Amino acid sequence: MKNALILLVGVTLATAPSCSNAQKAASVEKQQPNSDYKPAFEGQTRIGAVVTKSAYEGKVITSSLQRPWGIASLPDGRFIITELGGTMRIVSSSGNIGEPIKGVPKVSEGGQGGLLGICLDEDFSNNKMIYWAFSEPIGKENVTSVAKGRLSSDEKSLENVTVIYQAKPSYKGFAHFGGRVKIAKDGNLFLSTGERSDLVTRPQAQDLGSGLGKVIHITKDGKPAPGNPFIGKANARPEIYSYGHRNVQGIAIHPETGDLWETEFGPRGGDEVNRIVAGKNYGWPVITYGIEYSGEKVGDGIQQKQGLEQPVYYWDPVISPSGITFYDGRQIAEWKNNLFISSLSGMHICRLVIENNKVTGEERLLSGESQRFRDITEGTDGALYAVTDQGRLYRIGKK
Ligand SMILES: [Ca+2]
Numbered sequence: 001m002k003n004a005l006i007l008l009v010g011v012t013l014a015t016a017p018s019c020s021n022a023q024k025a026a027s028v029e030k031q032q033p034n035s036d037y038k039p040a041f042e043g044q045t046r047i048g049a050v051v052t053k054s055a056y057e058g059k060v061i062t063s064s065l066q067r068p069w070g071i072a073s074l075p076d077g078r079f080i081i082t083e084l085g086g087t088m089r090i091v092s093s094s095g096n097i098g099e100p101i102k103g104v105p106k107v108s109e110g111g112q113g114g115l116l117g118i119c120l121d122e123d124f125s126n127n128k129m130i131y132w133a134f135s136e137p138i139g140k141e142n143v144t145s146v147a148k149g150r151l152s153s154d155e156k157s158l159e160n161v162t163v164i165y166q167a168k169p170s171y172k173g174f175a176h177f178g179g180r181v182k183i184a185k186d187g188n189l190f191l192s193t194g195e196r197s198d199l200v201t202r203p204q205a206q207d208l209g210s211g212l213g214k215v216i217h218i219t220k221d222g223k224p225a226p227g228n229p230f231i232g233k234a235n236a237r238p239e240i241y242s243y244g245h246r247n248v249q250g251i252a253i254h255p256e257t258g259d260l261w262e263t264e265f266g267p268r269g270g271d272e273v274n275r276i277v278a279g280k281n282y283g284w285p286v287i288t289y290g291i292e293y294s295g296e297k298v299g300d301g302i303q304q305k306q307g308l309e310q311p312v313y314y315w316d317p318v319i320s321p322s323g324i325t326f327y328d329g330r331q332i333a334e335w336k337n338n339l340f341i342s343s344l345s346g347m348h349i350c351r352l353v354i355e356n357n358k359v360t361g362e363e364r365l366l367s368g369e370s371q372r373f374r375d376i377t378e379g380t381d382g383a384l385y386a387v388t389d390q391g392r393l394y395r396i397g398k399k
Contacts, residue, residue: 024048025048025049025050025361026048026049027046027047027048027049027362028049028362028363028364029046029315029317031317032317033269033316033317034268034269034290034291034316034317035269035289035290035291035316037269037289037303037316038303039289039314040303040304040310041310043313043358043359043360044310044311044312044313044314044359045289045313045314045315045316047313047359047360047361047362048361048362049361049362049363050351050353050360050361050362050363051363052332052334052335052351052363052365053334054332054333054334054335054398055398055399056331056332056365056396056397056398056399057396057397057398057399058349058365058366058369058394058395058396059394059395059396060392060393060394061091061093061094061095061385061392061393061394061395062091062095062096062097062391062392062393063390063391063392064095064097064391065081065083065089065091065097065387065391065392065393066083066084066085066087066391067083067084067085067114067389067391068081068082068083068084068374068375068387068388068389068391068393069082069083069084069114069115069116069117069179069374069375069387070082070115070116070117070118070132070133070179070180070323070375071118071323071375071376071377071385071386071387071393072118072119072120072130072377073120073377073378073379073380073385074090074120074124074380075124075125075380076380077092077093077379077380077381078090078091078092078093079091079092079093079377079379079385079393080118080120080130080151081118081387081393082115082116082117082118082132083114083115084109084113084114084115084116085107085109085114085115086104086106086107086109086114086115086134087100087101087104087115088100088101088104088115088118088132088158089101090155091393093379093381093395095393098155099156101151101155101156101157101158102156102157102158103149103157103158103159103161104132104158104161105134105136105147105161105163106136106137107134107135107136107137108134108135108136108137108142108174109135110174111173111174111175112135112174112175112176112177113135113142113174113177114134114135115132115134116132116133116134116135116144116177116178116179116180117132117133117179117180117181117182117192117323117375118130118131118132118133118181119131119132119181119182119183119189120183121183121220122183122187127150128150128151128152128153129148129149129150129151129220130148130149130150130151130158131146131147131148131181131183131189131220132146132147132148132181133145133146133177133178133179133180133181133191134147134179135174135177135179136163136166138166138170139170140172141170141171141172142170142171142172142173142174143166143167143168143169143170143171143211144166144167144177144178144179144191144193144194144211145163145165145166145167146163146164146165146181146189146191146218146222147161147162147163147164148161148162148164148220149161149162163222164218164220164221164222165191165216165218165222165239166211167191167193167211167212167214167216168210168211169204169210169211169212171196171198171201171212173196173197173198173201175194175196175197175198175247176194176195176196176197176246176247176265177193177194177196177247178191178192178193178194178245178247178248178249179192179193179194179249180192180248180249180250180251180323182251182252182253182260183253184217184225184253184260185253185258186225186227187220188217188218188219188220188225189217189218189219189220189225190215190216190217190241190251190260191215191216191218192214192215192216192245192248192249192250192251192262192264193211193212193213193214193215193216193245193248194212194213194245194246194247194248195212195213195245195246195247195284195285196212197247202284202285203285205243205244205245205246205284205285206243206244206281206284206285206286208230208233208235208236208237208240208243209235209236209237210237211237211239211240213243213244213245213246213247213284214237214240214241214242214243214245215240215241215242215243215245215248215251215260215262215276216239216240216241217239217240217241217278218239223239224237224238224239225239225241227278228240228241228278229241229278229279230279241260241276241278241279242276242277242278242279242280242281242282243280243281243282244281244282244283244284244286244308244309245262245264245282245284246264246265246266246267246284246285246288247264247265248262248263248264249263249264249265249321249322249323250262250263250264250321250322250323250324250341250342251324252324252325252326252339253326254326254337255326255328255337256337257357259275259276259357260275260276261273261274261275261276261312261324261326261339262274262276262324263321263322263324263341264282264284264321265318265320265321266288266289266290266314266315266316266318267288267290267291267292267293267298268290268291268292268293268295268317268318269289269290269291269314269315269316269317269318270288270289270290270291270314270315270316270318271290271314271315271316271318271319271320271321272289272311272312272313272314273311273312273313273314273321273339273341273352273359274309274311274312275312275357277309280309281307281308281309282308282309282311283305283308283309283310285298285299286299286300286302286305286308287302287303287304287305287308288303289303289311289314289316290316290318312354312357312358312359313352313359318345318346319341319343319344319345319346319348319350320343320344320345320346321341321342321343321344321350322341322342322343322344322373322374322375323341323342323374323375323376323377324339324340324341324342324376325339325340325376325377325378325384326338326339326340327339327340327378327384328378328382330382331381331382331383331397331398332397332398335351337354338351338352338353338354339351339352339354340352340376340384341376342373342374342375342376342386343364343373344372344373344374344389345372346364346367347367347369347370347371347372347373348364348365348366348367348369348373349364349365349366349373349376349384349386349396350362350363350364350365351363351364351365365396366386366394366396369388369394371388371389371390371392371394372388372389372390373386373387373388374386374387374388374389375387379395379397381397382397383395383396383397383398384396384397
């Protein structure tokens with residue numbers, strides 16, 4: 001902490017010598033918030049800055065991807081990457097980009113729609129199974145869906161491709177698809193969805209009969225995962241794990257606790273980090289730390305309500321958090337179990353230090369790159385790898 005303070009310009013260390021009330025590090029955020037909303041607890045936003053002491057670098061591996069959206073590490077050190085336009089490719093750690101893999105079903109492309117998140121089966125080395133999310137066309141509408149397929153032995157195509165889940169209802173629109181998939185600790189799948197952005201669909205985030213604005217927990221065959229909180233409940237979909245979400249583009253499993261963490265976009269202000277507990281309501285659009293893009297309040301303009309979960313952390317103004325990952329610390333030990341968040345509008349990689357389920361420090365990495373970071377994962381070499389909307393793949397690791 002002392003090092004962090006020294007690096008911050010203008011911190012008056014002389015006035016805070018050895019007392020327990022030592023001056024706190026300033027936040028990385030210097031802009032004014034959009035509202036005067038107050039956090040529910042100390043440290044829920046604008047936590048003190050931390051600064052990485054280890055020598056690290058962010059290196060561009062390639063700049064030739066086309067709107068990459070999801071990245072997953074293959075066991076041999078390469079990556080499998082989705083591109084929003086509907087292509088999936090294998091990319092080597094030296095930046096060699098493979099041909100599009102054949103057999104990817106047609107996506108509903110436009111706006112935020114297309115080929116979305118991707119993850120590998122935990123037994124991929126043996127079964128070559130891949131799971132991915134995409135906006136699937138249904139007539140003139142579309143829906144966030146999950147498909148699975150087996151990567152062929154020549155790696156040129158996907159075999160036995162099946163759409164295993166559709167987060168219905170479908171809707172005519174091109175925003176807020178959610179779209180991350182991850183393997184849960186229990187071997188089932190998590191899928192994140194969005195509420196499709198429009199005022200007419202927004203209330204469905206609170207509707208347990210809708211797949212919109214949810215975290216979904218399904219088996220690898222797309223059935224509700226055993227033990228799901230709403231199984232057997234009237235007017236509720238048994239595949240729902242949590243609800244009241246706006247647009248969840250980041251999900252990750254904490255390496256020690258096994259908990260599911262997510263990030264979601266707020267409107268103007270109110271981007272969130274949440275620790276997900278099965279069956280809980282995460283509040284959107286009833287409570288939020290954001291305001292409408294127009295400047296109006298959202299709903300009744302409330303931020304806290306009994307029975308609705310508070311975010312672990314929030315940002316105002318927004319950073320636009322997309323893909324996230326926890327880091328295991330193999331190359332940069334001081335980053336162990338930190339949460340790394342791809343920031344789109346903030347154009348950086350956000351590092352959050354988390355202790356006992358609370359955020360205790362924030363750092364912005366690669367903020368000089370002017371890239372919209374879309375997804376991030378850990379490579380087999382223990383470095384972090386991130387893709388950007390502009391088509392870059394970065395390696396972020398030991399210098
Ligand atoms: Ca919330």
